[in-house]
Amino acid sequence: xxxxxxxxxxxxxxxxxxxxWRRFSSRARSSFGLYGGASLIVGYLSIIVLIPIAAVAAHGxxxxxxxxxxxxxxxxWHLSAxxxxxxxxxxxxxxxxxxxxxLWLSLSVAAINAVMGVAIAWVLxxxxxxGKWFLEAFIDLPFALPTIVVGVVLLFLYGTASPLKxxxxxxxxxxxxxxxxxxxxxxxxxxxxxxxxLDGESEAAAKSLGAGGIRTFLWVVLPSLWPAVLGxxxxxxxxxxxxxxxxxxxxxxxxxxxxxxxxxxxxxQGFLWTxxxxxxxxLLVLSLLILIATNVxxxxxxxxxxx
Amino acid sequence: xxxxxSHLTKRYGADTVVNDVNVEIPxxxxxxxxxxxxxxxSTLLKLIAGLESPDEGRVVIEGDDVTDVDxxxxxxGFCFQHYAPFRHMNVARNIGFGLRVRKQPKDVIDAKVAxxxxxxxxxGKAKSYPAxxxxxxxxxxxxxxxxxxxxxxxxxxxxxxxxxAQVRTELRQWVKELHxxxxxxxxxxxxxxxxxxxxxxxxxxMHQGRIEQAGEPxxxxxxxxxxxxxxxxGPTTTFKGASVRxxxxxxxxxxxxxxxxxxxxxxxxxFEVQVTVSLSDGSTPWVQMSRNEFRSINVGVGxxxxxxxxx
Numbered sequence: 001x002x003x004x005x006x007x008x009x010x011x012x013x014x015x016x017x018x019x020x021w022r023r024f025s026s027r028a029r030s031s032f033g034l035y036g037g038a039s040l041i042v043g044y045l046s047i048i049v050l051i052p053i054a055a056v057a058a059h060g061x062x063x064x065x066x067x068x069x070x071x072x073x074x075x076x077w078h079l080s081a082x083x084x085x086x087x088x089x090x091x092x093x094x095x096x097x098x099x100x101x102x103l104w105l106s107l108s109v110a111a112i113n114a115v116m117g118v119a120i121a122w123v124l125x126x127x128x129x130x131g132k133w134f135l136e137a138f139i140d141l142p143f144a145l146p147t148i149v150v151g152v153v154l155l156f157l158y159g160t161a162s163p164l165k166x167x168x169x170x171x172x173x174x175x176x177x178x179x180x181x182x183x184x185x186x187x188x189x190x191x192x193x194x195x196x197x198l199d200g201e202s203e204a205a206a207k208s209l210g211a212g213g214i215r216t217f218l219w220v221v222l223p224s225l226w227p228a229v230l231g232x233x234x235x236x237x238x239x240x241x242x243x244x245x246x247x248x249x250x251x252x253x254x255x256x257x258x259x260x261x262x263x264x265x266x267x268x269q270g271f272l273w274t275x276x277x278x279x280x281x282x283l284l285v286l287s288l289l290i291l292i293a294t295n296v297x298x299x300x301x302x303x304x305x306x307x
Numbered sequence: 308x309x310x311x312x313s314h315l316t317k318r319y320g321a322d323t324v325v326n327d328v329n330v331e332i333p334x335x336x337x338x339x340x341x342x343x344x345x346x347x348x349s350t351l352l353k354l355i356a357g358l359e360s361p362d363e364g365r366v367v368i369e370g371d372d373v374t375d376v377d378x379x380x381x382x383x384g385f386c387f388q389h390y391a392p393f394r395h396m397n398v399a400r401n402i403g404f405g406l407r408v409r410k411q412p413k414d415v416i417d418a419k420v421a422x423x424x425x426x427x428x429x430x431g432k433a434k435s436y437p438a439x440x441x442x443x444x445x446x447x448x449x450x451x452x453x454x455x456x457x458x459x460x461x462x463x464x465x466x467x468x469x470x471x472a473q474v475r476t477e478l479r480q481w482v483k484e485l486h487x488x489x490x491x492x493x494x495x496x497x498x499x500x501x502x503x504x505x506x507x508x509x510x511x512x513m514h515q516g517r518i519e520q521a522g523e524p525x526x527x528x529x530x531x532x533x534x535x536x537x538x539x540x541g542p543t544t545t546f547k548g549a550s551v552r553x554x555x556x557x558x559x560x561x562x563x564x565x566x567x568x569x570x571x572x573x574x575x576x577x578f579e580v581q582v583t584v585s586l587s588d589g590s591t592p593w594v595q596m597s598r599n600e601f602r603s604i605n606v607g608v609g610x611x612x613x614x615x616x617x618x
Contacts, residue, residue: 199389201387201389201391202391202393204358204378204385205385205387205393205449205452206404207358207378208356208357208358208378208381208384208453209379209404209452209455209456210405210456211379211408212379215408219393219404220393223395223396224394224395301395304394305395305438
């Protein structure tokens with residue numbers, strides 16, 4: 001039988017149909033007691049991320065407590081005032097343009113690197129050439145390098161005094177180059193192991209059925225890579241939207257190249273903590289939505305492929 | 308001849324995996340390539356399919372020299388050991404793959420796929436994904452996918468290797484029956500002698516990259532050309548320094564002129580009984596007989612007996 005074994009069934013016959021909670025809990029499985037495993041992850045994440053994030057979000061909504069009594073009026077006033085302030089902060093033209101720049105840059109960078117990641121992973125897995133080990137190491141460089149170093153290097157290469165005579169200073173192209181570089185390892189490393197695990201039999205089968213190289217790649221190889229490509233896309237996007245160090249220098253100081261992260265930084269320099277928190281929260285929600293979307297999509301494909 | 312291989316040789320570095328193979332495979336036959344693992348039988352199959360290219364020799368299919376033809380233009384149906392299903396396509400799309408590649412109209416593809424699904428008895432599974440199929444079903448899907456392009460030759464690499472014993476026996480019979488229906492020249496690779504004897508009408512015994520012997524199963528069993536074939540195809544024991552079939556020996560009461568000995572052990576396997584005898588010349592041949600025959604001679608462990616060849 002191909003259906004995976006679930007809860008152990010009675011030897012005497014099929015187990016009674018389970019509904020609702022009972023059905024749900026019979027499918028749950030935990031290494032640390034019921035929901036112990038989930039609590040472990042949630043607890044740990046709470047300490048290191050969730051609580052600070054909640055604090056930032058709360059700050060964005062101005063939930064700070066200026067007590068005037070704790071009745072229903074208090075909450076009503078604070079929530080409505082909080083949301084009004086939040087909405088006002090994130091709809092500032094500068095805030096909107098910064099968030100918009102961050103979003104489209106990050107999405108396009110993730111998309112470009114999804115394509116290049118597959119191509120580079122393909123070469124690294126399938127080809128043999130001298131110096132391959134060096135390229136392997138070079139791709140991981142952004143993991144090891146402080147991003148401000150990338151910023152300095154890019155400013156030197158593509159700044160106003162560019163030795164290549166290409167100035168990307170204060171242009172979105174400059175930002176994009178920086179982001180493409182720092183997110184590349186996510187795109188490549190997500191795809192590489194999956195590509196390496198393909199045994200080549202399906203490709204040979206496609207070939208014997210008459211498919212050429214391009215068709216074999218598009219019809220047979222790529223579909224098995226989709227979950228990994230989407231995973232890499234999500235990680236690269238997340239990294240790009242949060243990136244600050246590598247783009248801060250080449251962006252210069254003008255509004256046109258101010259990303260959300262730079263905008264937030266500028267706000268904090270002016271002690272506009274509430275505004276900074278509001279924009280951070282907006283960015284956080286948007287990123288989370290995109291990550292969840294790619295995850296759901298990848299899982300849907302993965303489920304079909306799983307044997 | 309449907310397939311003829313001449314001087315076919317394949318080397319991997321210093322290893323000669325397929326060594327000067329010359330074979331003619333008759334049209335419409337079901338040929339089993341039988342050999343131990345590492346004998347080069349899978350590589351031979353891949354050379355025919357064009358998935359490997361030979362260092363020397365020619366592959367001729369139905370009179371066309373296809374040695375330098377790309378596998379995609381050879382019109383060969385190849386079934387892989389692990390079936391190589393396209394996991395993101397359902398059964399119908401898997402089977403129709405070769406036809407879509409050939410840009411057949413949709414209604415032609417649909418009709419052909421429906422026909423093949425019925426032929427391989429996957430009715431009701433058209434919309435299932437490979438992950439939802441059992442091993443035997445996947446195998447049949449792979450077979451249908453290979454047959455869809457109406458290949459000149461069907462090649463099966465260890466087709467039953469990854470299945471459990473019961474499914475394997477069923478599928479063997481089914482493949483034999485299928486071959487009777489569609490009559491496409493088929494070569495299957497196996498390391499299982501029973502499987503080869505049961506399914507095939509022609510056998511090729513491979514050993515260390517060479518063809519040891521080719522012919523009909525009974526002929527090879529009765530007249531093995533080499534010691535290797537003798538030992539590989541069917542039970543073998545050594546009597547008077549030569550390889551013989553244990554069912555060609557019989558136990559007799561000790562008498563003048565026969566080599567004497569004692570029964571060393573008795574193994575009863577239902578209908579069959581195997582009696583090992585320790586002879587005075589130091590050898591220990593075993594004799595295969597039916598249960599009834601064993602009952603009639605009435606011997607036990609330690610009984611003094613002699614062995615002679617049956618007439």
